[in-house]
Structure formats: structure tokens, C-alpha cells
Amino acid sequence: xxxxxxAFKSAKVRRIWGSxxxxxxxxxEELKGVKSDEKSKKxxxx
Amino acid sequence: MKNPKNLLIxxxxxxxxxxxxxxxxxxxxLDLASEKKIDIAIPEFSFLEVRGKIGERFKRRxxxxxxxxxFLNELMRSxxxxxxxxxxxxxxxxxxxxxxxxxxEVLQSAEExxxxxxxIPHNAEISYxxxxxxxxxxxxxxxxxxxxxxxxxxxxxDKGDYDLIIFYTSDKDDFNHKEIRDELEExxxxxxxxxxxxxxxxxxxVIS
Numbered sequence: 001x002x003x004x005x006x007a008f009k010s011a012k013v014r015r016i017w018g019s020x021x022x023x024x025x026x027x028x029e030e031l032k033g034v035k036s037d038e039k040s041k042k043x044x045x046x
Numbered sequence: 047m048k049n050p051k052n053l054l055i056x057x058x059x060x061x062x063x064x065x066x067x068x069x070x071x072x073x074x075x076l077d078l079a080s081e082k083k084i085d086i087a088i089p090e091f092s093f094l095e096v097r098g099k100i101g102e103r104f105k106r107r108x109x110x111x112x113x114x115x116x117f118l119n120e121l122m123r124s125x126x127x128x129x130x131x132x133x134x135x136x137x138x139x140x141x142x143x144x145x146x147x148x149x150x151e152v153l154q155s156a157e158e159x160x161x162x163x164x165x166i167p168h169n170a171e172i173s174y175x176x177x178x179x180x181x182x183x184x185x186x187x188x189x190x191x192x193x194x195x196x197x198x199x200x201x202x203x204d205k206g207d208y209d210l211i212i213f214y215t216s217d218k219d220d221f222n223h224k225e226i227r228d229e230l231e232e233x234x235x236x237x238x239x240x241x242x243x244x245x246x247x248x249x250x251x252v253i254s
Contacts, residue, residue, distance in 0.1 A: 010080035018067030020157035023148040
């Protein structure tokens with residue numbers, strides 16, 4: 001996850017990124033309808 | 047030459063994509079918003095949905111932990127189990143104690159997303175229109191999605207000062223309907239269901 005955090009310019013976005021994954025991994029169950037990098041055809045290679 | 051004004055409208059799954067570190071494209075778009083290169087607007091209703099889900103998940107975790115700790119207490123009436131289970135119980139207790147602090151941090155993250163976006167307000171009239179939509183059997187068919195969609199239609203009524211307006215959702219099943227595509231097109235809103243395509247479209251505008 002650290003790699004992704006460094007990819008964003010904004011410190012606020014780096015802080016927000018993955019905050020729920022860290023503290024609330026159960027929320028991943030809600031992923032239905034949530035786009036993931038794996039699913040995106042044109043994912044950014046940051 | 048005047049810089050083009052770009053508005054990206056997202057909904058609940060955008061917030062989840064970021065706080066669950068699932069889609070870097072969404073993180074990148076939020077980065078662009080923080081640099082004021084684009085505006086991102088998200089319905090108030092979406093933030094309430096996220097808040098409700100986070101609260102519910104933490105409560106469910108706390109309830110489960112309380113049950114397990116209570117069961118461990120019963121087992122630990124025997125000396126044998128007391129020796130083997132003491133560390134497990136202490137760790138679970140710590141998890142239970144930390145729960146409110148962790149909940150606060152996750153909720154704070156959602157608030158920080160808010161601070162980078164325009165919040166699309168919700169009101170009784172929007173709810174009424176969503177109700178009428180259900181009576182007319184028009185998509186989206188889930189109540190939450192209808193509320194979100196109607197708030198977006200209301201918000202974009204007077205957004206003529208933008209050069210580009212995009213509606214992005216990864217929820218293709220619930221939003222990719224002809225009626226919705228036509229309604230958005232009438233308002234000059236481009237609909238996307240792939241975040242990579244959104245990044246590409248936005249970058250074309252930002253660079254031009």
C-alpha cells in the first residue's frame with residue numbers, strides 16, 4: 001500500500017487512501033459495484 | 047486562453063474506491079481536485095451512505111468481539127483454558143477498546159474527501175422526485191441510487207459555466223440504462239463507467 005500512497009501528490013489524498021482498508025477490512029465485502037484496479041481496463045500505472 | 051472548467055460528478059462507490067485503496071484512478075482524480083485542476087462533486091446522500099455503512103460495520107465488529115470475549119470468560123473458568131487463552135482474550139479486548147478510535151479515523155477520512163469536493167445537497171424535493179421516479183418505474187431502480195441520481199439532476203440544472211461535465215460511477219448494473227444515458231446527454235453530461243476512461247477524458251481537457 002505504501003507504493004500507492006507515495007504516488008499521490010496531495011498529502012491529504014495519501015492520508016485518506018486506504019484508511020478504511022487498514023482499520024476496517026470487513027468493508028471490502030461492500031465491494032460490489034466498487035471499481036478495482038484489476039477490473040479497470042485503463043488503470044493508471046502510478 | 048482561459049483554462050477549461052471541468053466537473054466530475056461521482057457517487058458512493060468513488061468514496062469506497064479511495065478509502066479502501068481499490069482504484070488508483072479515483073485517487074488520482076481526487077489528487078487533481080486537490081490541485082484545483084478539476085472540480086469533483088459528490089452527493090451528500092453518498093457520504094451519508096458511507097457513514098452509515100462504516101458505523102454499522104464497526105458496531106457489528108464490536109458486537110462479535112463482545113460475544114467472543116464473553117465466551118472466552120466462560121471457558122477460562124477452568125485453569126487449563128485460563129493458561130492457554132489469556133493472551134487471545136487480551137488481544138481481542140485491545141481490538142474492542144481500539145474500535146471507537148479506529149471508527150473515528152475512518153470517518154475522518156470520509157470527511158477529508160468531503161473537504162476536497164463540492165457536496166451536492168439533498169432536500170425534500172429531491173426525495174419527492176425520487177419517489178415519483180419509482181412510481182414511473184424509471185431507472186435507477188434502487189431507492190438509494192434514485193436519491194443520488196435525482197440530486198445529481200437537480201445539481202446540474204444550472205452548471206452551464208463548465209466546459210465538461212462527467213458523471214462517473216462503476217455501478218454499471220444500476221446506472222447504465224438508456225433512460226439515464228438519454229437524460230444525461232440532454233443535459234450535456236457525459237456518462238462513464240470506467241475510471242480509466244474518465245482519467246483519459248479529463249487529462250485531454252486539462253492538457254488542451
